[in-house]
Structure formats: C-alpha cells, structure tokens
Amino acid sequence: MRSLFQTAFLSIVLSGAGPPWARAEDDLLLSDEVVPWEELGADFPERPKPVTETIEDSLFPQNRERDRAIREAHGTGDASPLETASPRRNLFGGNPFLASGELYRGFELPTGAVWQPVFILYGQARTAVQTFDNGLGDTTEWANWLDLFGNLYLTPTERVLFGLRPLDRDGEFTGYQFEGDDEGGFETFSARIQTLFFEGDFGELFPNLDPRDEKHFDYGFAIGRQPLDFQDGILINDAVDSIGVSRASLFAFGANAARITALAGFNQVHRGDNVRDPDAFIYGLLTSMDYDRSTLEIDLVYVDGDPLTGGDGFFAGVGDTRRIGQWNSTLRFNYSWALDEGSPAIDTGGVVTSQLSRTVTWNDDLFYFDTFFGFGDFTSAARDPAVGGPLGTIGILYSSAGLSDFGTPLGNQVGDAVGFAMGYQHYFGQKHRAQIIPEIGGRLATEDGGESSLGFAVRYQRAFGRHSVLQVDGFVAGYDDESGPFRDDFGYGLRCEWLVKF
Numbered sequence: 001m002r003s004l005f006q007t008a009f010l011s012i013v014l015s016g017a018g019p020p021w022a023r024a025e026d027d028l029l030l031s032d033e034v035v036p037w038e039e040l041g042a043d044f045p046e047r048p049k050p051v052t053e054t055i056e057d058s059l060f061p062q063n064r065e066r067d068r069a070i071r072e073a074h075g076t077g078d079a080s081p082l083e084t085a086s087p088r089r090n091l092f093g094g095n096p097f098l099a100s101g102e103l104y105r106g107f108e109l110p111t112g113a114v115w116q117p118v119f120i121l122y123g124q125a126r127t128a129v130q131t132f133d134n135g136l137g138d139t140t141e142w143a144n145w146l147d148l149f150g151n152l153y154l155t156p157t158e159r160v161l162f163g164l165r166p167l168d169r170d171g172e173f174t175g176y177q178f179e180g181d182d183e184g185g186f187e188t189f190s191a192r193i194q195t196l197f198f199e200g201d202f203g204e205l206f207p208n209l210d211p212r213d214e215k216h217f218d219y220g221f222a223i224g225r226q227p228l229d230f231q232d233g234i235l236i237n238d239a240v241d242s243i244g245v246s247r248a249s250l251f252a253f254g255a256n257a258a259r260i261t262a263l264a265g266f267n268q269v270h271r272g273d274n275v276r277d278p279d280a281f282i283y284g285l286l287t288s289m290d291y292d293r294s295t296l297e298i299d300l301v302y303v304d305g306d307p308l309t310g311g312d313g314f315f316a317g318v319g320d321t322r323r324i325g326q327w328n329s330t331l332r333f334n335y336s337w338a339l340d341e342g343s344p345a346i347d348t349g350g351v352v353t354s355q356l357s358r359t360v361t362w363n364d365d366l367f368y369f370d371t372f373f374g375f376g377d378f379t380s381a382a383r384d385p386a387v388g389g390p391l392g393t394i395g396i397l398y399s400s401a402g403l404s405d406f407g408t409p410l411g412n413q414v415g416d417a418v419g420f421a422m423g424y425q426h427y428f429g430q431k432h433r434a435q436i437i438p439e440i441g442g443r444l445a446t447e448d449g450g451e452s453s454l455g456f457a458v459r460y461q462r463a464f465g466r467h468s469v470l471q472v473d474g475f476v477a478g479y480d481d482e483s484g485p486f487r488d489d490f491g492y493g494l495r496c497e498w499l500v501k502f
Contacts, residue, residue: 052121055092060089063088094116095118121149123147126144128401128495128498134477144403145165157204158201161196162196174186196224222243227239231299232332236382240269257289257290258287272345272379275385283302287299299317311346336378348377349378353391355370374416375446377414386400388400391412396409396475398419398421410455434462457474470499471498475491478491
C-alpha cells in the first residue's frame with residue numbers, strides 16, 4: 001500500500017507522462033539578430049585580465065599607457081595612437097592573454113617545435129554562510145574554498161597546469177560552525193597539489209618526424225594528476241594520477257569525427273564512496289563519436305582495487321546527445337559490476353538518466369525536465385570527495401554544493417529509485433546579468449527500505465562586475481522513510497555564497 005507521500009509523487013510524474021517533445025517543431029529557432037561588424041570585439045578593452053597580467057600592468061607604466069591607447073582607438077576608430085605606443089613589458093611570457101600586439105617569436109627546439117612560453121595565474125574563491133537540516137542532523141556554518149591554478153602555455157597545444165586547494169582536503173573545509181555537532185572554528189589547510197599534469201600533441205612536439213604531416217602522428221596525451229570527467233561525471237569525476245593517450249578526428253564507426261582515449265590511473269583514486277583507495281588502479285577505454293544528428297559516447301572502465309578497500313570492479317557507460325525538434329536531449333546508461341563482494345566502494349547496479357531542455361519561444365529562458373531510474377546499487381568508478389554522488393547533474397535538489405556540511409536536499413546516490421527534477425531558468429536584464437531558477441523534484445523508492453522524498457528549491461544568481469557572482473539557494477523537502485532510521489518528515493536549507501574569479 002502506497003503512503004500519501006508516494007501517491008503525491010506519482011501524481012506529479014504521471015501528470016507529465018506524455019513525451020515533452022511531441023508538439024515540437026523542427027526548426028532550430030535561429031536568432032534574427034544581426035551584429036554589425038563594427039561592434040565585433042567592442043568590449044575587448046574591458047576584458048578580464050588574469051592575475052599575472054595585472055601584476056605586469058602595476059609594475060610597468062608603459063603597459064597602462066598602451067591600454068589607454070587601445071581604449072581610445074576602440075572609442076574613436078582611429079588606430080594611429082597605437083603606432084607610437086610603447087610595446088608591452090612582460091614578466092610571465094611574451095604573449096599576454098587575449099591581448100593585442102605582435103606575437104613573441106619564441107624559440108625552436110631540436111625537434112622542430114616552436115615554443116612561446118606564457119604563464120597565467122588564475123583561480124576562484126568561494127565563501128558561504130549556510131544552514132541545512134534534513135531530519136537526520138542540522139548545521140549552521142561559514143565555509144570557504146580556494147582554487148589556485150598556474151597555467152604554463154608552451155604552445156596552443158602544449159601546456160603544464162598545476163592547481164592547489166589550500167582550504168580543504170578530503171571533504172573537510174575551513175570555516176566556523178555556529179550550530180551542529182562540532183561547534184566552533186574548523187581549519188583544514190592543505191599544501192597538497194591537487195592538479196599537476198603536462199598535456200600535448202606528439203605530432204606538434206616532434207614536427208621534424210613528419211614535416212609534410214602525412215604519417216598521422218597526431219596523438220594527444222596527458223600525464224600527471226589530472227581531472228577526469230566522463231559521462232557527465234556519472235561514471236568518473238575525480239582527479240587521478242594518470243596517463244591518457246587520445247586519437248581524435250578519426251573517421252571510424254561511420255562517424256563524422258571520432259575520439260578514442262586509452263587511460264591508466266595509478267594513484268589518488270577515490271572509490272564510489274568518495275574515499276581514497278591507495279592501492280587502486282584504474283584503466284579505461286573511452287570513446288566519443290559525432291554523427292549527423294547525435295553524439296555517441298561509449299566508455300569502458302576497470303578498477304583493480306584492494307579487497308580490503310572495495311575490491312575489483314567493471315564499469316560501462318553509454319551516452320547519446322542529440323536534438324529532438326526544439327529540445328536538447330541527453331540520454332545515458334551507466335552500469336557498475338562488483339567483481340568481488342559488494343561494498344559502498346563498489347557494488348552492482350545501473351542508472352538511466354534523461355535530460356531534456358529547450359529555450360522557450362518568446363525569450364531566452366530555459367525549461368528543463370530531468371529524470372533517472374536506478375536499480376541495484378550503482379557506484380561510480382572514481383569520485384572526488386567534494387563532488388558528492390553521481391546524480392548531481394539531475395537538478396539543484398540533487399547537486400552537491402561541494403562546500404562543507406551543506407548536504408544534498410534529495411540525496412545524490414542512486415539505489416533502487418526513480419526520480420525527476422523540473423525547473424525554469426529565467427534571466428533578468430538586457431545582458432542576462434541575473435537569473436532565478438525555481439525547481440520541483442522528487443524521488444520514489446522502488447524497493448522496501450528505500451527513502452522517498454519531494455522537494456522545492458530556488459536559486460538566485462547575479463553577476464557583479466566581471467569577477468564576482470552572488471548565489472542564494474533555498475529549499476524545502478519532505479521525507480518518507482518508514483523502515484529506516486527515524487527522521488523528520490520535513491527538511492530545509494538556505495545558503496548565501498559569494499564567488500570571486502580572478
């Protein structure tokens with residue numbers, strides 16, 4: 001016998017059971033707006049500058065004078081002031097990011113490659129005040145996140161990237177808890193390198209081996225601690241010490257273009273329960289194929305893990321992205337198979353996800369309707385502690401804030417359940433500087449012992465200047481878990497986050 005909560009959930013899902021693209025027309029809704037060529041690049045003088053270029057401008061007056069001449073030329077259409085302007089002085093390389101002027105000649109390697117090194121420092125800072133209560137526990141806190149990246153461009157295809165997250169480690173953050181189990185300040189400072197890899201193209205590194213470009217040496221590769229994201233982060237979403245080799249632009253399997261990647265990861269593998277397995281190795285064969293009407297992804301992954309920390313597992317994912325009339329559609333199926341005894345780190349199960357969205361006819365707003373169906377106990381091959389579970393792409397109610405103890409309103413693990421999220425993204429202002437997204441969603445347990453839930457969320461975002469975004473999230477939710485631990489039938493959460501990109 002269904003509870004009142006489950007009946008309400010089913011009525012919402014069944015009320016929209018007809019295919020949402022059934023009345024869609026086949027046009028692409030191309031814009032009739034024409035941008036005069038004179039206006040192309042009109043906002044170039046106001047482009048955001050990376051930290052490295054800002055440092056150079058503060059040290060060298062001629063750089064500031066050159067920027068003034070560029071703004072004047074854009075305003076008047078007279079480029080003559082640039083003819084007498086002094087050239088830029090640089091500390092971090094000869095080609096400033098998206099700047100104008102002559103290209104730095106660089107230097108030639110014995111292999112024939114020409115390198116033009118440019119170093120760019122950038123990152124983002126997040127700080128949030130948030131309160132969360134899902135019936136099992138409540139917390140009110142101030143939490144912080146800091147990303148720092150250094151990108152050493154050698155050529156357009158070769159670079160070295162390193163990254164640090166000094167304010168968090170393994171899901172623990174830095175801030176202050178006003179209410180909860182551990183009230184008071186909490187610090188998790190970390191000097192661990194989060195990202196450090198080199199990527200390039202074999203043919204571009206050794207052009208002398210094939211000066212006429214006839215021998216198909218164009219193999220891309222990356223080696224080091226690098227972020228891996230496959231099947232929209234459902235199959236893999238982790239930063240792993242790994243080696244990847246890719247061949248792109250292949251005319252294979254009848255595709256217009258195909259990409260095949262071989263991957264081997266040997267350290268920093270976090271299993272499906274977001275816990276690092278120091279003895280795990282990950283191997284993958286990952287493909288993507290573009291056809292006339294769709295993009296198809298087929299990924300196969302094997303994880304060799306220690307039996308004490310989860311054991312071995314095989315994983316597979318298939319994704320199809322296409323246009324259906326006026327609708328954007330992404331359909332995915334992912335499966336995990338525990339080769340040893342199942343555990344939170346690796347278990348057997350699958351999940352089908354569907355994401356449908358379209359721009360409404362009368363403005364630029366976006367409507368979306370996302371669903372999932374899970375069976376068994378699907379687990380990802382690798383998941384970073386900060387990203388939560390594999391259902392984060394379904395909607396706001398399933399996504400993890402990734403910042404301390406603010407949980408996921410409806411949970412983002414799969415299990416035996418079916419669920420949905422339906423929302424509307426409305427833009428404000430001429431330049432869409434602000435937006436609001438109301439969303440309703442829920443999940444229904446399909447096996448005894450599971451939890452059903454229904455919730456409503458609102459997200460408001462507004463950009464300030466070119467580097468800052470204010471985000472306010474709020475939700476209310478009801479929970480029904482008759483056979484599990486006692487929990488309230490009501491939950492809520494509110495958070496206010498300030499994001500600064502630099």
